Amino acid sequence: MPTDRLDNTRREEILDVAAEIFGKKGYRAATLNDVAKAMGFTRAALYYYFENKQEMLAALSDMAGLHLMTQLDKRLAEDGTTLDKVRGILLDHASAFIRQPRLFSVFQAEVSELPTAARQRLESGERAYIGAIASLLEVGMDEGTFARRPAKPSALAMVGMANSVARWYRPQAGLSAKEVGELIVDLCVGGLTTPSALS
Amino acid sequence: MPTDRLDNTRREEILDVAAEIFGKKGYRAATLNDVAKAMGFTRAALYYYFENKQEMLAALSDMAGLHLMTQLDKRLAEDGTTLDKVRGILLDHASAFIRQPRLFSVFQAEVSELPTAARQRLESGERAYIGAIASLLEVGMDEGTFARRPAKPSALAMVGMANSVARWYRPQAGLSAKEVGELIVDLCVGGLTTPSALS
Amino acid sequence: MPTDRLDNTRREEILDVAAEIFGKKGYRAATLNDVAKAMGFTRAALYYYFENKQEMLAALSDMAGLHLMTQLDKRLAEDGTTLDKVRGILLDHASAFIRQPRLFSVFQAEVSELPTAARQRLESGERAYIGAIASLLEVGMDEGTFARRPAKPSALAMVGMANSVARWYRPQAGLSAKEVGELIVDLCVGGLTTPSALS
Amino acid sequence: MPTDRLDNTRREEILDVAAEIFGKKGYRAATLNDVAKAMGFTRAALYYYFENKQEMLAALSDMAGLHLMTQLDKRLAEDGTTLDKVRGILLDHASAFIRQPRLFSVFQAEVSELPTAARQRLESGERAYIGAIASLLEVGMDEGTFARRPAKPSALAMVGMANSVARWYRPQAGLSAKEVGELIVDLCVGGLTTPSALS
């Protein structure tokens, strides 16, 4: 079905544009007109590709959620130490938020605007995501690699730090995307202090 | 000045309610009707206290910004090691975001909705805030207390972690506000790992 | 009754201010707040002196109408030729509109905003006013002083010309109020042309 | 281009209706609902054709201004004596105000409601219009056809008389539009008096 092919391309183009615009102005403030104009056609045409505005948001949310989940699963399946896995997960997470800050901002910020089903998908995805990281942390604590701390809040806090790059990372500011990803990982894993400073 | 008193009380009551509602639904989705109803009077009455909806947002933003700045200055003026100061700042920051999550969510999320003047105030405030923390980090690095890392991105990342509590902290979840504050501090300062794990 | 005295003074001050503001912005666009602020007190205070906004307009209209009527009657009662009387009436009319352009603009422009009773007063006053002038014109035609033309439309047209000074007369523009009044009279009476030009 | 055609037709239909309603009630008192209802559709539909209410007023103003300017230019380009030209201009002017009294009332009365750009267009147009007539008057004075009088105020006064017909002309009152136009011209040119009466 070449038609399907085309449709999906178009749909994704629209979603890209929508992520950009929703991210810049906020879902509510962004207008379907904004999106349509950026695509070069009219408001009404969007309804050929999407049921309605909310569906675009839901698609974006699902897309972002799926991306994170896939990354996570890949890391979990890898060989390596617990520490390696946590490093990998945080790096992937931060990298995603650096690469597509708008998409992931929307994903974060507009939860309350999602239609119920999509919100539930997002929330249960998030629970699973955080839960997986928390489990990993507990493994590390049991191994003695990680200091013993409440696992889930720790996971949430680290993910919160990694999320934040979407808001503040600027490529012109001197650090490459890779360097910022590594900074996040280093801070989460080693903290501010030099090893000796704490002893 | 009983009159002055009353005015300000009313205005602040409204702002409290507004923070709550803007925080829950988002500034754009929240209705002045929502705010008025929650206050027990009419939409129109709000215009007795505020020029318009945006002014409420601006007031909220200024309020939150001032709060953070004041906290920061107090900590900077205290005696103590660099590490103590950083700990104190992060603790205050996280505590503020735990105590008034809605207010600070609005502060974070709705920058693009602020009138220009208020946005500029917020942004220059943020620059100063981050700048002060980054300076402190550099002092600590020079002292050898902190590992040498890019200071400003580190400050942004840590603040990002502390910000995130507003989104995920739930009092029912077992940890007290104080404990969560300390968790953030510990993670930022010491990282996940036990000191030995890295050596 | 000294109270009455005071009241009336105040009322008239307010009407002056109101004429000014209604004249500048239009009755509908002008706000009671505008008027109150210009008087140095609050909106609500105006209701001590007037039933409501419309009553202010009505008072203004009656005031202006009475003024014109009184002038007219005085001229009609004077000795002199028909031509003298017409000259006098037009001069008075134009002078009034030069001296208090705002008041008379309101009087002209806001008929549709008047409460019914006041509108009827204004309209019957106008009929009487125009009727009186038209009668005078007819007398002049019968005498052979005036060229024979439809009397009422002529009266309306001449009054229309005299009215217009409220819109365009500017004291700085070189002509005194008196000179403009006389210009109107001369144009109405003698027209543009020199006597010889028409013969 | 059938589309273009349709658009403009619709827009113009709306403007016609708007002129009618703005003229009857005043721009401020007139409601977009009034206009929409008179057109047979919804308030919101108007926004498909116009940015906002003010733009409708501006379009009306431009339309009226253009009409007058075009008339004037045509008369100025004609052969004939100075007197002929002045007669023609005044006749056209009065005729326009008789034919479309509402449109030209709006044009006159609602200057203060115009957006700045449109107001400036109107005002500079008016200056040009009056200036052209005043120049003609000066030519006539130099020729000896016209009595020597201040030219610009004379032009303003005559135009003011011609304007006034929009307020008072009623077809039922016995005079045809043409007759009223000629009355205005005769009064302006020859004044009230018979030639002999002044000598």
Place this chain on the structure above:
DNA sequence: TATGAATGAGACTTCATTCAT
């Protein structure tokens, strides 16, 4: 596929007006 045209719902805002103090 895409658009022109229109709608309906709802939002923000303004303002004359009231009334207890």
Place this chain on the structure above:
DNA sequence: GATGAATGAAGTCTCATTCAT
């Protein structure tokens, strides 16, 4: 005499959405 506080009605404007073409 005057004000602070509040209301209700109305008006402008925005937008997602629809539908015939």
